[in-house]
Amino acid sequence: MKTPIILLFIFISSLVFSQSNTYRPQLRLSPHFGVGWAIPPFIDGSNSNLVLKSNPLKNYIIGEITTSSGANKQIYKMTNTIGIDANYLVSKQWSVNLGVNRAMHINYVKDPAPVRISNNLEYDSWYYLYKYTSYFIGLKHYRNAKYFQCNIHYTTKVKDESGDGVVINGNGLSGQSLYKRNNVLIFSPEYGIGGVSSFDFPIELSIGLHIPTANVLRKQATFIRNGSNAGTNNLNFTQAAVWLRVRIPFLVWSRNPKATKPVIVTKPAPQKxxxxxxxxxxxxxxxxxxxxxxxxxxxxxxxxxxxxxxxxxxxxxxxxxxxxxxxxxxxxxxxxxxxxxxxxxxxxxxxxxxxxxxxxxxxxxxxxxxxxxxxxxxxxxxxxxxxxxxxxx
Missing domain, CATH: 3.30.1330.60 (OmpA-like domain)
Known part of the structure; x- marks a missing residue:
């Protein structure tokens, strides 16, 4: 787990010490906010005739459950991310990223056999929600108002806010956590464009991926029908997601560039x-x-x-x-x-x-x-x- 970070520091050091004095060192802070699509969990339903299904077109942006009155209730908790980057320019086009990120995933899963509890109460879907904070380091290449960067995130404690299911009158879904893993590495490539604002401050827009190296949660969902176990699903959740981000970079520090040296003419030439x-x-x-x-x-x-x-x-x-x-x-x-x-x-x-x-x-x-x-x-x-x-x- 430490090897990628060590290799990254070696690469950054080689960039820093190989540069000439033709660039102007700068430090920027970039608050960011993003919305995205959480990659669906892997669902193992081999021990059950009932298997939970994800709905990619509706999933992960907004959830929906049925209330006790029979009305549908929407859960306005988007899959989102918020944080701040510190970006230090080490050459004309390369810079180093350091930062912190807070992300939240909501996973919306359909019940293959909706449970009708009463005439006005039915459960046809379930949602799973978790949050995590990560610290990251990476490199950014910026040229012609476009950039590509890749960060390595190190996640800390994961907060699981999923429900454990609902069983009423012997029918419903019973859930429990099998394990929760902290300290996961996430690779995050990202492509974006800058200078998209006509205001007094620039705005950057980007699209990126979160590619985790391990699962973060493992949940067990057991279907209860007429008081009996009707099958079990194991759900493996990752922090994998596709993000759309907005950044607002602010210049914090900049060193004035040295004056350009005159061009040295090696051959004498008449003055034009x-x-x-x-x-x-x-x-x-x-x-x-x-x-x-x-x-x-x-x-x-x-x-x-x-x-x-x-x-x-x-x-x-x-x-x-x-x-x-x-x-x-x-x-x-x-x-x-x-x-x-x-x-x-x-x-x-x-x-x-x-x-x-x-x-x-x-x-x-x-x-x-x-x-x-x-x-x-x-x-x-x-x-x-x-x-x-x-x-x-």
Missing amino acids: TVEYEGKKVTTGEKIILKSLQFEQAKDILSPSAMSELDKVEQLMQQSPTMIIEIIGHTSDEGDRNSNIELSLKRAKSCKEYLLKKGIKSNRIQVRGMGPDSPISRTDKSLNRRVEMQIIRM
Whole structure:
């Protein structure tokens, strides 16, 4: 049981110590909530002519029982999960996950021979409910707003809230627990997408599996008909499930990236220039894109900003070997780490616009400087700017 965790730590360590200083370490906390479908229990009815049946189309999201008045009663307890992840970036695309998760499974099972207790009372289904908490560790790979991660969960004490059945007038179902297992390992692969929200905070949506290494509960259900044992079913429950999750990641800590070193030219070459708005520009020179300003806390391109980017696109079409860097800046209003994140989003918005115009992705680099390079102390709107630097002609 300890071997997978040890191997995972070795892999993480190799990632951490093999990285260069080209990425920006970050720590995020991501509260999450999910709903899902619990995989049905395995039912062994070899000792009985009566075998409980699961209903996958109705099962595990909502249960239903019959009350003493004869009316159907629905149990609004979805199979769900809630928890929080701590996500630490160890390279440009890889990060380490640590977290805690609380899950609840409801299993809804149909009786093959419904029991009519009286004229207005019938039992035709039974439900089994259990909860558990798990702690997990894993790896996450994030690229182009999509990610894949795999976590290993270690479950603690399982709380069994299932009923033991109902027997009235010698008819019904009698249940008992045979065993309950704690400390189970669960493998949880997950695929998701990020950046699906237009609000001020990002949202991640994902679909994932819980694949346990052992059963968690074993229950025995005995059919009682006219006061006699009419057969026994053994039910084996696992924590296997399919989940749909929603995460809201919050940036907790981030280290400012080091300045990009200038490109070293190994062969002497004549200095090239291009003309932008009547001004000659050389390699390494920065140009303030004057019409490319943003509203406070926004990264949406305005019509004037798009017109400015059209000029950049024309320049790059005229010089097909040109490589540029787009640098986003913000004013000093608000949290510095949030401003660095916002300035990077602004630069990425510009890049996405140029990509749609047909410019290849490898010709555009992006960087977010936040409030660290102001050009005005009095008019802060001037600091909410975007610059273009020519890396190579």
